[in-house]
Amino acid sequence: MEIAVLYSGGKDSSLAAYILKKLGYEVKLINVNFGVLNSWEYAKEASEHLGLEFEVVKMQREVLDKACEIMLSDGYPNNGLNYIHKQALIEVGKKYKRIADGTRRDDKVPKLSLPEIRSIEDKYNIEYIAPLRGLGYKTINSLVERIFIIEEGEDIKKADYEAEIRHVINKNIFPKHKQSRIIGMRL
Amino acid sequence: MEIAVLYSGGKDSSLAAYILKKLGYEVKLINVNFGVLNSWEYAKEASEHLGLEFEVVKMQREVLDKACEIMLSDGYPNNGLNYIHKQALIEVGKKYKRIADGTRRDDKVPKLSLPEIRSIEDKYNIEYIAPLRGLGYKTINSLVERIFIIEEGEDIKKADYEAEIRHVINKNIFPKHKQSRIIGMRL
Numbered sequence: 480m481e482i483a484v485l486y487s488g489g490k491d492s493s494l495a496a497y498i499l500k501k502l503g504y505e506v507k508l509i510n511v512n513f514g515v516l517n518s519w520e521y522a523k524e525a526s527e528h529l530g531l532e533f534e535v536v537k538m539q540r541e542v543l544d545k546a547c548e549i550m551l552s553d554g555y556p557n558n559g560l561n562y563i564h565k566q567a568l569i570e571v572g573k574k575y576k577r578i579a580d581g582t583r584r585d586d587k588v589p590k591l592s593l594p595e596i597r598s599i600e601d602k603y604n605i606e607y608i609a610p611l612r613g614l615g616y617k618t619i620n621s622l623v624e625r626i627f628i629i630e631e632g633e634d635i636k637k638a639d640y641e642a643e644i645r646h647v648i649n650k651n652i653f654p655k656h657k658q659s660r661i662i663g664m665r666l
Numbered sequence: 667m668e669i670a671v672l673y674s675g676g677k678d679s680s681l682a683a684y685i686l687k688k689l690g691y692e693v694k695l696i697n698v699n700f701g702v703l704n705s706w707e708y709a710k711e712a713s714e715h716l717g718l719e720f721e722v723v724k725m726q727r728e729v730l731d732k733a734c735e736i737m738l739s740d741g742y743p744n745n746g747l748n749y750i751h752k753q754a755l756i757e758v759g760k761k762y763k764r765i766a767d768g769t770r771r772d773d774k775v776p777k778l779s780l781p782e783i784r785s786i787e788d789k790y791n792i793e794y795i796a797p798l799r800g801l802g803y804k805t806i807n808s809l810v811e812r813i814f815i816i817e818e819g820e821d822i823k824k825a826d827y828e829a830e831i832r833h834v835i836n837k838n839i840f841p842k843h844k845q846s847r848i849i850g851m852r853l
Binding site for chain 2: 480498501502503577582584593596597600606607608609610611612613614615617618621622625666
Protein backbone atom coordinates (compact mmCIF):
# COMPACT_ATOMS: atom_id res chain seq x y z
CA MET A 480 0.00 0.00 0.00
CA GLU A 481 1.73 3.09 -1.31
CA ILE A 482 1.39 6.37 0.58
CA ALA A 483 2.76 9.85 -0.13
CA VAL A 484 3.81 11.81 2.95
CA LEU A 485 4.10 15.59 2.53
CA TYR A 486 7.61 16.04 3.82
CA SER A 487 9.65 19.02 5.03
CA GLY A 488 12.54 17.25 6.78
CA GLY A 489 11.19 18.39 10.17
CA LYS A 490 10.28 16.20 13.11
CA ASP A 491 6.52 16.11 12.57
CA SER A 492 6.49 14.92 8.97
CA SER A 493 9.35 12.53 9.80
CA LEU A 494 7.39 11.01 12.70
CA ALA A 495 4.29 10.69 10.53
CA ALA A 496 6.35 8.84 7.90
CA TYR A 497 7.96 6.61 10.55
CA ILE A 498 4.56 5.58 11.96
CA LEU A 499 3.17 4.76 8.51
CA LYS A 500 6.22 2.70 7.66
CA LYS A 501 5.79 0.75 10.92
CA LEU A 502 2.20 0.05 9.87
CA GLY A 503 3.41 -1.58 6.68
CA TYR A 504 2.83 1.23 4.18
CA GLU A 505 5.26 1.75 1.31
CA VAL A 506 6.11 5.38 2.14
CA LYS A 507 7.21 8.01 -0.41
CA LEU A 508 8.39 11.31 1.03
CA ILE A 509 7.14 14.18 -1.10
CA ASN A 510 8.44 17.71 -0.93
CA VAL A 511 6.33 20.35 -2.61
CA ASN A 512 8.42 23.05 -4.27
CA PHE A 513 7.50 26.15 -6.29
CA GLY A 514 10.83 26.61 -8.05
CA VAL A 515 11.71 29.72 -6.03
CA LEU A 516 14.38 28.13 -3.83
CA ASN A 517 16.17 24.79 -3.78
CA SER A 518 14.89 24.30 -0.25
CA TRP A 519 13.80 20.77 -1.21
CA GLU A 520 17.46 19.80 -0.78
CA TYR A 521 17.07 20.02 3.02
CA ALA A 522 14.17 17.58 2.89
CA LYS A 523 16.16 15.24 0.66
CA GLU A 524 19.07 15.22 3.15
CA ALA A 525 16.70 14.42 6.02
CA SER A 526 14.96 11.72 3.97
CA GLU A 527 18.24 9.85 3.66
CA HIS A 528 18.34 9.32 7.43
CA LEU A 529 14.91 7.74 7.26
CA GLY A 530 15.93 5.46 4.42
CA LEU A 531 12.75 6.26 2.52
CA GLU A 532 12.22 7.22 -1.11
CA PHE A 533 12.14 10.95 -1.79
CA GLU A 534 10.48 12.93 -4.55
CA VAL A 535 9.99 16.61 -5.34
CA VAL A 536 6.58 17.62 -6.66
CA LYS A 537 6.83 20.92 -8.51
CA MET A 538 3.85 23.15 -8.12
CA GLN A 539 2.75 26.17 -10.09
CA ARG A 540 4.21 29.47 -8.96
CA GLU A 541 0.70 30.97 -9.13
CA VAL A 542 -0.34 28.95 -6.07
CA LEU A 543 2.53 30.38 -4.04
CA ASP A 544 1.81 33.91 -5.24
CA LYS A 545 -1.87 33.63 -4.38
CA ALA A 546 -0.99 32.30 -0.90
CA CYS A 547 1.38 35.25 -0.37
CA GLU A 548 -1.31 37.68 -1.46
CA ILE A 549 -3.75 36.17 1.03
CA MET A 550 -1.16 36.42 3.83
CA LEU A 551 -0.22 40.02 3.04
CA SER A 552 -3.83 41.06 2.83
CA ASP A 553 -4.68 39.25 6.11
CA GLY A 554 -1.51 40.41 7.87
CA TYR A 555 -1.03 36.90 9.26
CA PRO A 556 -0.14 33.59 7.63
CA ASN A 557 -2.92 31.18 8.61
CA ASN A 558 -5.32 31.34 5.67
CA GLY A 559 -2.52 31.50 3.12
CA LEU A 560 -0.81 28.45 4.63
CA ASN A 561 -4.06 26.51 4.62
CA TYR A 562 -4.60 27.48 0.99
CA ILE A 563 -1.15 26.18 -0.05
CA HIS A 564 -1.57 22.99 1.95
CA LYS A 565 -4.92 22.22 0.36
CA GLN A 566 -3.53 22.84 -3.13
CA ALA A 567 -0.54 20.61 -2.32
CA LEU A 568 -2.83 17.76 -1.26
CA ILE A 569 -4.84 18.13 -4.45
CA GLU A 570 -1.70 18.25 -6.63
CA VAL A 571 -0.08 15.22 -4.97
CA GLY A 572 -3.47 13.50 -5.11
CA LYS A 573 -3.23 13.44 -8.91
CA LYS A 574 -0.47 10.85 -8.59
CA TYR A 575 -0.99 9.20 -5.19
CA LYS A 576 -4.26 7.89 -3.82
CA ARG A 577 -3.12 7.92 -0.17
CA ILE A 578 -1.64 11.13 1.19
CA ALA A 579 -0.45 11.86 4.70
CA ASP A 580 1.07 14.82 6.50
CA GLY A 581 2.54 15.70 9.89
CA THR A 582 -0.38 17.77 11.18
CA ARG A 583 -0.59 17.48 14.97
CA ARG A 584 -3.46 17.69 17.41
CA ASP A 585 -2.23 21.01 18.78
CA ASP A 586 -1.33 22.65 15.45
CA LYS A 587 -3.28 25.67 14.32
CA VAL A 588 -2.06 25.78 10.70
CA PRO A 589 -1.87 24.27 8.23
CA LYS A 590 -4.81 22.23 9.43
CA LEU A 591 -7.84 21.23 7.43
CA SER A 592 -11.23 21.01 9.10
CA LEU A 593 -13.13 17.73 9.06
CA PRO A 594 -15.59 18.95 6.37
CA GLU A 595 -12.64 20.13 4.22
CA ILE A 596 -10.91 16.77 4.60
CA ARG A 597 -14.04 14.84 3.65
CA SER A 598 -14.71 17.09 0.71
CA ILE A 599 -11.15 16.65 -0.68
CA GLU A 600 -11.29 12.88 -0.09
CA ASP A 601 -14.57 12.56 -1.96
CA LYS A 602 -13.87 15.01 -4.76
CA TYR A 603 -10.40 13.70 -5.61
CA ASN A 604 -10.95 10.10 -4.51
CA ILE A 605 -8.00 10.07 -2.13
CA GLU A 606 -7.41 8.87 1.44
CA TYR A 607 -6.02 11.61 3.67
CA ILE A 608 -4.17 10.37 6.75
CA ALA A 609 -2.85 12.48 9.63
CA PRO A 610 -1.09 10.04 11.99
CA LEU A 611 -0.23 12.77 14.55
CA ARG A 612 -3.70 14.28 14.72
CA GLY A 613 -4.51 12.46 17.97
CA LEU A 614 -1.14 13.12 19.62
CA GLY A 615 -0.30 16.03 21.93
CA TYR A 616 3.05 17.79 22.15
CA LYS A 617 4.33 15.74 25.11
CA THR A 618 3.68 12.49 23.28
CA ILE A 619 5.26 13.76 20.06
CA ASN A 620 8.31 15.12 21.86
CA SER A 621 8.95 11.86 23.69
CA LEU A 622 8.53 9.76 20.53
CA VAL A 623 10.77 12.08 18.50
CA GLU A 624 13.43 12.00 21.19
CA ARG A 625 13.39 8.21 21.23
CA ILE A 626 13.44 7.75 17.45
CA PHE A 627 15.36 10.64 15.85
CA ILE A 628 18.37 12.84 16.31
CA ILE A 629 17.22 16.37 15.54
CA GLU A 630 18.55 19.88 15.24
CA GLU A 631 16.26 22.57 16.64
CA GLY A 632 16.19 26.35 16.60
CA GLU A 633 14.65 29.38 14.95
CA ASP A 634 16.95 29.43 11.95
CA ILE A 635 17.04 25.80 10.90
CA LYS A 636 17.08 25.36 7.14
CA LYS A 637 13.98 23.45 6.25
CA ALA A 638 11.97 22.64 3.20
CA ASP A 639 8.53 23.70 4.35
CA TYR A 640 6.25 26.20 2.61
CA GLU A 641 7.60 28.95 4.85
CA ALA A 642 11.04 29.03 3.18
CA GLU A 643 9.71 29.96 -0.24
CA ILE A 644 6.99 32.23 1.16
CA ARG A 645 9.53 34.28 3.12
CA HIS A 646 11.62 34.64 -0.02
CA VAL A 647 8.67 35.89 -2.07
CA ILE A 648 7.12 38.32 0.38
CA ASN A 649 10.49 39.45 1.72
CA LYS A 650 8.90 40.36 5.02
CA ASN A 651 8.51 38.38 8.19
CA ILE A 652 4.86 37.55 8.52
CA PHE A 653 5.45 34.46 10.70
CA PRO A 654 5.48 34.61 14.48
CA LYS A 655 8.77 33.36 15.97
CA HIS A 656 8.74 29.61 16.38
CA LYS A 657 11.15 26.74 16.72
CA GLN A 658 11.97 24.73 13.61
CA SER A 659 13.41 21.25 13.58
CA ARG A 660 15.31 19.06 11.17
CA ILE A 661 16.16 15.38 11.28
CA ILE A 662 19.91 14.74 11.29
CA GLY A 663 19.93 11.07 12.31
CA MET A 664 18.05 8.08 13.68
CA ARG A 665 18.32 6.42 17.07
CA LEU A 666 16.10 3.44 16.24
CA MET B 667 7.00 3.70 28.19
CA GLU B 668 3.85 2.19 29.63
CA ILE B 669 0.48 3.08 28.12
CA ALA B 670 -3.06 2.04 29.05
CA VAL B 671 -5.41 1.51 26.10
CA LEU B 672 -9.13 1.60 26.88
CA TYR B 673 -10.11 -1.70 25.34
CA SER B 674 -13.40 -3.27 24.25
CA GLY B 675 -12.15 -6.14 22.10
CA GLY B 676 -13.42 -4.37 18.95
CA LYS B 677 -11.42 -3.41 15.89
CA ASP B 678 -10.83 0.25 16.77
CA SER B 679 -9.32 -0.20 20.21
CA SER B 680 -7.38 -3.22 18.90
CA LEU B 681 -5.91 -1.17 16.05
CA ALA B 682 -5.01 1.67 18.44
CA ALA B 683 -3.20 -0.84 20.68
CA TYR B 684 -1.43 -2.41 17.70
CA ILE B 685 -0.13 0.99 16.49
CA LEU B 686 1.16 1.93 19.95
CA LYS B 687 2.92 -1.40 20.32
CA LYS B 688 4.60 -0.86 16.93
CA LEU B 689 5.81 2.51 18.22
CA GLY B 690 7.56 0.82 21.12
CA TYR B 691 5.06 1.44 23.92
CA GLU B 692 4.51 -1.17 26.59
CA VAL B 693 0.75 -1.55 26.07
CA LYS B 694 -1.75 -2.61 28.76
CA LEU B 695 -5.27 -3.26 27.56
CA ILE B 696 -7.77 -1.92 30.06
CA ASN B 697 -11.43 -2.81 30.12
CA VAL B 698 -13.64 -0.60 32.23
CA ASN B 699 -16.41 -2.53 33.98
CA PHE B 700 -19.19 -1.49 36.36
CA GLY B 701 -19.90 -4.88 37.87
CA VAL B 702 -23.25 -5.24 36.09
CA LEU B 703 -22.18 -7.84 33.52
CA ASN B 704 -19.11 -9.97 32.99
CA SER B 705 -18.77 -8.40 29.55
CA TRP B 706 -15.06 -7.78 30.25
CA GLU B 707 -14.58 -11.47 29.40
CA TYR B 708 -15.09 -10.71 25.69
CA ALA B 709 -12.33 -8.11 25.84
CA LYS B 710 -10.05 -10.54 27.64
CA GLU B 711 -10.59 -13.18 24.92
CA ALA B 712 -9.80 -10.66 22.20
CA SER B 713 -6.73 -9.41 24.09
CA GLU B 714 -5.23 -12.89 23.93
CA HIS B 715 -5.05 -12.69 20.14
CA LEU B 716 -3.06 -9.48 20.44
CA GLY B 717 -0.68 -11.01 22.95
CA LEU B 718 -0.93 -7.97 25.19
CA GLU B 719 -1.49 -7.70 28.94
CA PHE B 720 -5.12 -7.28 29.98
CA GLU B 721 -6.62 -5.70 33.07
CA VAL B 722 -10.14 -4.89 34.25
CA VAL B 723 -10.62 -1.54 35.97
CA LYS B 724 -13.76 -1.61 38.12
CA MET B 725 -15.66 1.62 38.20
CA GLN B 726 -18.34 2.83 40.55
CA ARG B 727 -21.87 1.86 39.64
CA GLU B 728 -22.91 5.50 40.26
CA VAL B 729 -21.07 6.60 37.12
CA LEU B 730 -23.00 4.11 35.00
CA ASP B 731 -26.30 5.10 36.61
CA LYS B 732 -25.67 8.78 36.04
CA ALA B 733 -24.77 8.12 32.38
CA CYS B 734 -28.01 6.15 31.95
CA GLU B 735 -30.01 8.97 33.52
CA ILE B 736 -28.45 11.46 31.09
CA MET B 737 -29.25 9.21 28.13
CA LEU B 738 -32.84 8.59 29.17
CA SER B 739 -33.42 12.25 29.81
CA ASP B 740 -31.83 13.23 26.46
CA GLY B 741 -33.51 10.39 24.55
CA TYR B 742 -30.21 9.68 22.77
CA PRO B 743 -26.90 8.27 23.98
CA ASN B 744 -24.25 10.87 23.02
CA ASN B 745 -23.87 12.95 26.17
CA GLY B 746 -24.15 9.94 28.46
CA LEU B 747 -21.47 8.07 26.51
CA ASN B 748 -19.15 11.07 26.62
CA TYR B 749 -19.74 11.36 30.35
CA ILE B 750 -18.77 7.70 30.95
CA HIS B 751 -15.74 7.97 28.69
CA LYS B 752 -14.44 11.04 30.47
CA GLN B 753 -14.90 9.38 33.87
CA ALA B 754 -13.13 6.26 32.59
CA LEU B 755 -10.13 8.32 31.45
CA ILE B 756 -9.97 10.02 34.83
CA GLU B 757 -10.26 6.72 36.73
CA VAL B 758 -7.61 4.94 34.64
CA GLY B 759 -5.48 8.11 34.90
CA LYS B 760 -5.12 7.47 38.63
CA LYS B 761 -2.92 4.50 37.81
CA TYR B 762 -1.54 5.18 34.31
CA LYS B 763 0.02 8.40 33.12
CA ARG B 764 -0.46 7.64 29.42
CA ILE B 765 -3.92 6.66 28.26
CA ALA B 766 -5.11 5.90 24.75
CA ASP B 767 -8.37 4.91 23.13
CA GLY B 768 -9.71 3.88 19.73
CA THR B 769 -11.53 7.13 18.91
CA ARG B 770 -11.56 7.68 15.14
CA ARG B 771 -11.64 10.78 12.99
CA ASP B 772 -15.20 10.06 11.87
CA ASP B 773 -16.64 9.01 15.24
CA LYS B 774 -19.30 11.15 16.84
CA VAL B 775 -19.22 9.61 20.34
CA PRO B 776 -17.53 9.01 22.62
CA LYS B 777 -15.28 11.82 21.49
CA LEU B 778 -13.74 14.51 23.64
CA SER B 779 -13.27 18.01 22.25
CA LEU B 780 -9.79 19.53 22.15
CA PRO B 781 -10.48 21.81 25.14
CA GLU B 782 -11.81 18.82 27.13
CA ILE B 783 -8.71 16.77 26.27
CA ARG B 784 -6.36 19.56 27.30
CA SER B 785 -8.24 20.18 30.49
CA ILE B 786 -8.10 16.48 31.50
CA GLU B 787 -4.41 16.26 30.56
CA ASP B 788 -3.53 19.31 32.67
CA LYS B 789 -5.78 18.60 35.62
CA TYR B 790 -4.82 14.93 36.04
CA ASN B 791 -1.29 15.21 34.64
CA ILE B 792 -1.83 12.51 32.01
CA GLU B 793 -1.04 12.15 28.31
CA TYR B 794 -4.11 11.29 26.25
CA ILE B 795 -3.38 9.63 22.90
CA ALA B 796 -5.87 8.85 20.14
CA PRO B 797 -3.88 7.05 17.41
CA LEU B 798 -6.91 6.77 15.08
CA ARG B 799 -8.00 10.38 15.34
CA GLY B 800 -6.40 11.31 12.03
CA LEU B 801 -7.60 8.21 10.15
CA GLY B 802 -10.77 7.94 8.08
CA TYR B 803 -12.93 4.84 7.76
CA LYS B 804 -11.31 3.63 4.50
CA THR B 805 -7.86 3.75 6.05
CA ILE B 806 -9.02 2.00 9.22
CA ASN B 807 -10.88 -0.70 7.30
CA SER B 808 -7.90 -1.49 5.11
CA LEU B 809 -5.49 -1.62 8.08
CA VAL B 810 -7.88 -3.79 10.11
CA GLU B 811 -8.35 -6.16 7.20
CA ARG B 812 -4.60 -6.53 6.79
CA ILE B 813 -3.82 -7.01 10.50
CA PHE B 814 -6.76 -8.74 12.19
CA ILE B 815 -9.31 -11.45 11.68
CA ILE B 816 -12.61 -10.01 12.89
CA GLU B 817 -16.19 -10.96 13.42
CA GLU B 818 -18.73 -8.28 12.52
CA GLY B 819 -22.45 -7.83 12.94
CA GLU B 820 -25.13 -6.13 15.01
CA ASP B 821 -25.18 -8.70 17.79
CA ILE B 822 -21.50 -9.26 18.46
CA LYS B 823 -20.72 -9.72 22.15
CA LYS B 824 -18.41 -6.94 23.12
CA ALA B 825 -17.08 -5.34 26.23
CA ASP B 826 -17.84 -1.71 25.49
CA TYR B 827 -19.88 0.64 27.68
CA GLU B 828 -22.97 -0.17 25.61
CA ALA B 829 -23.29 -3.72 26.96
CA GLU B 830 -23.76 -2.65 30.57
CA ILE B 831 -25.80 0.44 29.63
CA ARG B 832 -28.31 -1.66 27.67
CA HIS B 833 -28.63 -4.01 30.64
CA VAL B 834 -29.36 -1.15 33.05
CA ILE B 835 -31.80 0.89 31.00
CA ASN B 836 -33.43 -2.19 29.47
CA LYS B 837 -34.44 -0.19 26.43
CA ASN B 838 -32.70 0.30 23.13
CA ILE B 839 -31.48 3.85 23.05
CA PHE B 840 -28.70 3.13 20.55
CA PRO B 841 -29.17 3.48 16.82
CA LYS B 842 -28.47 0.24 14.92
CA HIS B 843 -24.79 -0.11 14.15
CA LYS B 844 -22.27 -2.78 13.30
CA GLN B 845 -20.10 -4.10 16.10
CA SER B 846 -16.81 -5.90 15.66
CA ARG B 847 -14.66 -8.26 17.66
CA ILE B 848 -11.12 -9.47 17.11
CA ILE B 849 -10.93 -13.26 16.72
CA GLY B 850 -7.39 -13.57 15.35
CA MET B 851 -4.34 -11.90 13.85
CA ARG B 852 -3.03 -12.03 10.29
CA LEU B 853 0.26 -10.23 11.01
